[in-house]
Amino acid sequence: DADVTQTPRNRITKTGKRIMLECSQTKGHDRMYWYRQDPGLGLRLIYYSFDVKDINKGEISDGYSVSRQAQAKFSLSLESAIPNQTALYFCATSAQGYEQYFGPGTRLTVT
Amino acid sequence: QKEVEQNSGPLSVPEGAIASLNCTYSDRGSQSFFWYRQYSGKSPELIMSIYSNGDKEDGRFTAQLNKASQYVSLLIRDSQPSDSATYLCAVIRSGAGSYQLTFGKGTKLSVIP
Numbered sequence: 435d436a437d438v439t440q441t442p443r444n445r446i447t448k449t450g451k452r453i454m455l456e457c458s459q460t461k462g463h464d465r466m467y468w469y470r471q472d473p474g475l476g477l478r479l480i481y482y483s484f485d486v487k488d489i490n491k492g493e494i495s496d497g498y499s500v501s502r503q504a505q506a507k508f509s510l511s512l513e514s515a516i517p518n519q520t521a522l523y524f525c526a527t528s529a530q531g532y533e534q535y536f537g538p539g540t541r542l543t544v545t
Numbered sequence: 546q547k548e549v550e551q552n553s554g555p556l557s558v559p560e561g562a563i564a565s566l567n568c569t570y571s572d573r574g575s576q577s578f579f580w581y582r583q584y585s586g587k588s589p590e591l592i593m594s595i596y597s598n599g600d601k602e603d604g605r606f607t608a609q610l611n612k613a614s615q616y617v618s619l620l621i622r623d624s625q626p627s628d629s630a631t632y633l634c635a636v637i638r639s640g641a642g643s644y645q646l647t648f649g650k651g652t653k654l655s656v657i658p
Contacts, residue, residue, distance in 0.1 A: 465644065476650040477589070477633070484644070492645065524588055532577045532637050534646060536588040 437461045438537035440525050446543045447515050455510045455540050457525030466508040467526040467534060468492075468500060470519075477524070483508055515544040548572065549636050551649035559657050564621040566652050568634030571615070577637040578610055578617045583651065584630045593619060624656045 438459045447453050457466065468480040469492075479492030481500040489500060497519060501509045512519055525537040550569050558564045566580075577596050581589035593608040595601045595617065601608045607620040617636075621628055631651040638647055 474650070477646075477648040479645055482645065528644070532644060532646075533579065533591055533594055535591060536581075539588050 438525060438527055438535060440523075440537040440540050442540060443538065444541045446545065448545055449516055451515050453512045453515055453542070455523055455525075455542070457508045457510070457537055459506050459525075459527045459537075461527055461529075461535065462505075463527035463529045463535075464505065465528045466502065467528075468498075468508070468510045469524045469526065469536075470494070470521040471524065471539075472521050480510065512542075512544075515542075517544045520544045548638070548647050549634055549649040551632075551634050551652045553650060554653040555655050556652055557655045557657055558624050560624060560626060562624050564624045564628065564654055564656070566619040566621075566632050566634075566654065568617045568619075568649055569615055570617070570634075570636045570647075572636070572638045573612075573615060575612075575615075575636045575638050578608070579635040579646070580606075580608060580617075580619045581633040581635060581648075582628075582630045583633055589633055621654075624654075626656045626658050629654055629656045 441456045467482040469477045471477045478494050483489050483502045486502050499511045520543050523540045526534040528534045548571050580593040582592050583589045595608040595610045605622045609618045631653045633651045634649040635646045
């Protein structure tokens with residue numbers, strides 16, 4: 435089984451809808467991250483969490499919110515999806531060191 | 546100035562050759578450096594990390610770091626068609642939020658059989 439899983443893997447939604455992307459990990463890592471990847475713009479950090487009680491904004495947090503339900507679970511929500519949030523979304527985890535390990539990604543399309 | 550810069554490529558090398566991928570970074574206080582490989586439509590996969598000046602070898606991969614020149618590179622020896630992917634350089638910068646990775650936009654490598 436994969437160490438970092440993301441659901442759903444693909445999602446098409448309409449403008450204005452609320453959507454949640456979920457991430458779970460079995461690596462036992464404390465730190466979890468959400469990134470989005472767009473062609474030509476690379477990977478950009480949305481939010482990160484160092485433990486259940488610690489949530490921090492990343493480079494591009496506007497329009498997103500997160501919830502750290504447990505050490506192993508970190509969810510990303512789009513409260514009212516818009517077309518420019520169409521992207522590939524990745525969850526990542528790390529231990530006390532700096533090396534981050536990525537989940538398989540969610541391809542989100544907002545129409 | 547972009548924080549982490551990479552030549553977008555594509556970089557084409559023949560099978561069996563050495564592929565050399567380069568990355569420069571702007572924050573002189575950066576501490577940790579990583580190379581990720583990403584196949585099209587897939588997630589980034591960590592292949593090398595390097596924290597101090599010099600070379601670090603792992604199989605066919607060698608990472609090289611020169612902090613004075615703010616330069617990090619990845620050499621792939623005996624390149625194989627399966628190495629064809631986009632290679633992402635990532636840096637942890639100094640200061641607040643120092644666990645945040647900043648990524649370059651990646652270099653696309655094509656290994657020609």
